[in-house]
Amino acid sequence: KAGVTQTPRYLIKTRGQQVTLSCSPISGHRSVSWYQQTPGQGLQFLFEYFSETQRNKGNFPGRFSGRQFSNSRSEMNVSTLELGDSALYLCASSMRPTSSGNTIYFGEGSWLTVV
Amino acid sequence: AQKVTQAQTEISVVEKEDVTLDCVYETRDTTYYLFWYKQPPSGELVFLIRRNSFDEQNEISGRYSWNFQKSTSSFNFTITASQVVDSAVYFCALSESNYGQNFVFGPGTRLSVLP
Numbered sequence: 001k002a003g004v005t006q007t008p009r010y011l012i013k014t015r016g017q018q019v020t021l022s023c024s025p026i027s028g029h030r031s032v033s034w035y036q037q038t039p040g041q042g043l044q045f046l047f048e049y050f051s052e053t054q055r056n057k058g059n060f061p062g063r064f065s066g067r068q069f070s071n072s073r074s075e076m077n078v079s080t081l082e083l084g085d086s087a088l089y090l091c092a093s094s095m096r097p098t099s100s101g102n103t104i105y106f107g108e109g110s111w112l113t114v115v
Numbered sequence: 116a117q118k119v120t121q122a123q124t125e126i127s128v129v130e131k132e133d134v135t136l137d138c139v140y141e142t143r144d145t146t147y148y149l150f151w152y153k154q155p156p157s158g159e160l161v162f163l164i165r166r167n168s169f170d171e172q173n174e175i176s177g178r179y180s181w182n183f184q185k186s187t188s189s190f191n192f193t194i195t196a197s198q199v200v201d202s203a204v205y206f207c208a209l210s211e212s213n214y215g216q217n218f219v220f221g222p223g224t225r226l227s228v229l230p
Contacts, residue, residue: 033217033218035220042221042222042223043206043220043223045217045218045219048217056217058217090158090160092160098210098217098218099210099211099212099217100212101146101147101148101165101167101210101212103150103162103165104162104218105162106159106160106161106162107159108157108158108159109158109159
């Protein structure tokens with residue numbers, strides 16, 4: 001059974017640009033969560049989607065947005081990139097929302113560098 | 116509010132030593148779930164164990180064991196006879212059933228197992 005797949009794995013962007021990251025969850029999983037990981041802030045929750053609806057959003061500015069498609073695949077977008085957005089962006093999937101106590105399974109992440 | 120503390124930032128041991136990683140959590144929920152994940156240098160968080168708040172039985176899986184104590188709000192992880200391949204960052208996480216809608220991760224403990 002394929003795991004969570006994230007693309008691209010590595011990317012470099014210039015300050016002010018925007019970026020879109022993609023996540024394909026494990027087959028049968030309908031919940032997708034996104035996390036940002038930085039050395040200073042650790043793992044921080046961005047948002048969670050279930051059945052194409054955003055269930056919860058972390059404390060990030062509006063430049064961070066996401067969506068989920070009918071096939072459960074998800075994308076997150078960061079507009080007007082700042083140097084501080086450089087991070088590992090991790091996607092995780094589960095069968096049901098995390099509030100149900102479901103285990104979430106992570107992808108390998110997308111390493112974003114903003115220069 | 117949810118909170119997870121991992122007081123040990125870094126631990127270094129010599130191969131074959133036993134090592135215990137500490138995790139202390141805070142929650143106002145009566146139903147919650149605790150997790151441990153391992154993050155090797157590749158970046159992907161690998162799921163190790165899930166425990167719900169009603170199950171205080173300790174668990175052993177090979178060289179890994181977990182000690183869950185509600186009285187002290189702790190969920191500690193022990194690796195017996197550590198190996199170099201155990202070197203990674205280990206995260207403890209908490210998911211609440213009623214009050215939270217997402218995972219909260221601790222800051223992680225970097226374990227280095229030296230040959």
